[in-house]
Amino acid sequence: MEVKYDLRFGNTAALLFYAIGEKPMKQLDLLDMFFPCLFVVEVEGKEKQEAEFDDVNLRIKAVRYHDSLYVGSSSRVSQILGRLCGTARGNQEKERKTAQLMQKQAASVICTTTDYMLLLQEDIRKYLEVLDDEELEVFVYLLSHFLIKVSEHTEECDPDILFPLDREVFEGIVYNGLKQLRRDTMEGYVNAYLWLLIGSLLRNESGRVLRLYDSSFINVNRTPSENDTLQDRLNYLFHPEEYESVYYGDELDRKYPGIEFYCDQCGAHLNEQDGFDDHMTPWECTACGYENEISEYVIYESQEDMRMGKKPLDPDDIMTAIARRREEVEK
Ligand SMILES: [Zn+2]
Structure with a gap:
């Protein structure tokens, strides 16, 4: 396994699996694991029923097969997944627009449903609490290393693969992530990881989340000011x-x-x-x-x-x- 230092959901979601020495789950399962009900809905159905996109609710409907959500051969669904996770290359404009709408809708739910953010935090806390001391140490190391590495390079966004990420949003994500990590508490680790997951998945839409959760309120401006790097x-x-x-x-x-x-x-x-x-x-x-x-x-x-x-x-x-x-x- 190899950690890739680009802010993409596929990469950030994988960090938890690398910490325990396991292969990351498939994209559909990762979305379902970290953002339940937002992108994927599990439906009753035949064992190997192809996943479908629900245009009304903007969600992927999939059945569970052998502990994993089944995608099948739907190229629409895999294109959308690739866009969200930052792996698909190609110029399928329709799927790109769809994935963008899903990001918007997800940001809306996170910003307007107070309980949803708490649910996300609670889930991540559960995933981290089952790690033993050594695994947790590796995870925190991977997280801080990842944040520092991505903070050092300005990623030229390839529009065929990734949605754009404005400098300001990118910096907000990285800064908040490291700030939380530095608290050196379980809550800090949970929040740091959540910032990374949200930033990498929602891209510019996470600007809304950033504005909502930025807690700094003191006006004795320190150097560096907001204008600093x-x-x-x-x-x-x-x-x-x-x-x-x-x-x-x-x-x-x-x-x-x-x-x-x-x-x-x-x-x-x-x-x-x-x-x-x-x-x-x-x-x-x-x-x-x-x-x-x-x-x-x-x-x-x-x-x-x-x-x-x-x-x-x-x-x-x-x-x-x-x-x-x-x-x-x-x-
Ligand atoms: Zn009072």
């Missing part, structure tokens, strides 16, 4: 001590400009509450009455970091950034 952002992710905070905004009447505070008890957005002033501490949440500390010692990179018990940001670093901005503006 993926390598810069990854370097910051792994070596934050090499960077310092910069604040570019102009909300200088606030003590903590650009920083949003949330109630530790009920999660309410405190900045929006009547009479809130970030010079006042503690602030009693108007929703639940909890007294929240408002200070530079309780500022986190993201709500996620706070929930995960990560360390708050360096208070001196934040206050220096704000002071520097005040000086700049006063000049």
